[in-house]
Amino acid sequence: MSSEVLWNAPVADQPVDALVRVPGSKSLTARWMLLAAAASEPSSLRGALVSRDTRLMRDALERLGAALEARDGVLHVTPVPPPCEHPAEPVEIHTGLAGTVMRFVPILAALHHGDVHFTGDDAALLRPMDAVIDALRQQGVEVTEHGEPGRLPLTVHGTGRLPGGRIEIDASASSQFVSNVLLVAPRAEQDLELVHVGETLPSLPHIEMTLETLRQAGVEASHQLDDQGRHSWRVKAGPIRPLEVVVEPDLSNAGPFLAAAMVTSGTIAVDDWPETTTQPGDAYRDLLARMGAEVWREDDSVCVRGTGTIRGINADMSEVGELVPTIAALCALADSPSRLTGVAHLRGHETDRLKALATELTKIGAPTEELADGLEIRPEQLHGAVFESYEDHRMATAGAIIGLQVPGVQVVDIGTTQKTLPDFVGMWLSMLHPEPAEDEE
The missing domain is CATH 3.65.10.10 (Enolpyruvate transferase domain)
Structure with a gap:
């Protein structure tokens, strides 16, 4: 086990109800x-x-x-x-x-x-x-x-x-x-x-x-796809003009908060969700709906409400591999088995994410089999355990998601979330225990 400090993942004592603003992508x-x-x-x-x-x-x-x-x-x-x-x-x-x-x-x-x-x-x-x-x-x-x-x-x-x-x-x-x-x-x-x-x-x-x-x-x-299915790209040489851009919020980092809505039968709204985007995190809207959530857009926000049911899913995740740890955490809490495929490349991420997820989900009571290109997850009676993060921010947040429902989950090195989300712990605790609104005069 890593020598890093253990973080006791908080159990949700009530449905979450929060507006979340995630930092830039x-x-x-x-x-x-x-x-x-x-x-x-x-x-x-x-x-x-x-x-x-x-x-x-x-x-x-x-x-x-x-x-x-x-x-x-x-x-x-x-x-x-x-x-x-x-x-x-x-x-x-x-x-x-x-x-x-x-x-x-x-x-x-x-x-x-x-x-x-x-x-x-x-x-x-x-x-x-x-x-x-x-x-x-x-x-x-x-x-x-x-x-x-x-x-x-x-x-x-x-x-x-x-x-x-x-x-x-x-x-x-x-x-x-x-x-x-x-x-x-x-x-x-x-x-x-x-x-x-x-x-x-x-x-x-x-x-x-x-x-x-x-x-x-x-x-x-430009991007081309030939008759044999081979991809190619062409880029014209020339100047790159100066930029004045506004960076979109990180939709992949919104995933654990949206998952919290499903786990707690609560509601989470993520502000400033772009109407159109190339971010893979936009796929959460479809994936979470397939797993039983209610998903809708309200003004500039995307909202997810948990229904009390988390369904297992069979999904080709090849285009959205970075979402696998969050979806896998939900699969461990689902009411039926799941199969996530198309992600052999996750073995070369911050850690071998397929091996890491199979190890940690099995450890907490959800037997998980490594496939050649994915995972097969069978949810059973879950229990607390030390959840290794492997210096991988998305493994750490996966442990936090499971800990919302399963007492005794201790995440190793939750600080690794600073890789892409500087104040994950603060945001997580604020979601679970929002400040009471001040009385209006």
Whole structure:
């Protein structure tokens, strides 16, 4: 068991009834920050998430020469300057456990004239990086691997240029291996064509999110699907115009609060839910309705009401893999078995999420079998236990969801939620024990 402090997950003693405002999307914040650093002129991002992952992204971009300053809720970004004629001093970048930093920034580092060394948390050294390395080498960029091949730590020997052209890549392990190339592609010397040659392509909404951010930055970017079902993307070389954007709230981080409505037969409204979005978290509306919730939109909010019933679900989660820990937690509390498939790539996330979920859900009394690409969950009589988080923010929130109904759930290192949700514990407790309204005069 981890030596981290245990957090006693609070049991709900009444139905929740709360309006929740979640901070900005981690995925969108990372993309906007990187594009702003690669843009032609300074940009401003309102509502950008401030969390461990985005602090690591900020530090990485600053080490490459960008300047980022937060004033009055707006993050002002001055782009990375043009590369020096002569190689600069070596740069050291620590990625933590942030996939967006470890996979997005090395491509940008190729435009830095000099060596950029990447390392990360111990768990980050286990995450696949081979497709990033392969893409760089196809662009003629030298990469030195210092540990296990295809993993951190590594050094990008940037020359200040990316030629562009055609790249073939296997992104079966993560859609980030597509997004990272697309985000920096406008800075290449010629238009870029990226062709996917892997057997599966997870989390397509995240790639569409990347394309949409590029288009909003004035970049021509398109997606093609050929007769054989092979995906490719084209990005036109040219300037990235300065940005003035408002970052959407993180809908994936809204998931545990919406789940709380189902677990407690209460009601949760999430404010500022966009009418249209590329965020995978928007799929909660359909998934939770299929599992028995009442879901509706009210003005700018999406509302979920628990009905007292949580149904098991058979769902292909291939496009929304990051929602699996929250849905799996609900499946453990459901009235029938569930089967979640299409997510073999979750083995390469912050931890092997399939193994972690199977282990922890089985431990609390919901026998869970690992499938080749998912989980089969059989809800039975649940009981308290120590719920390991594996340094994974979504494992930690899954334990909190189950703890709403099951006494004695102790989550290891709840602080890991600071990766994307800086005050999860405070928000969770406020949802369960809202401040009484002041009497009107």
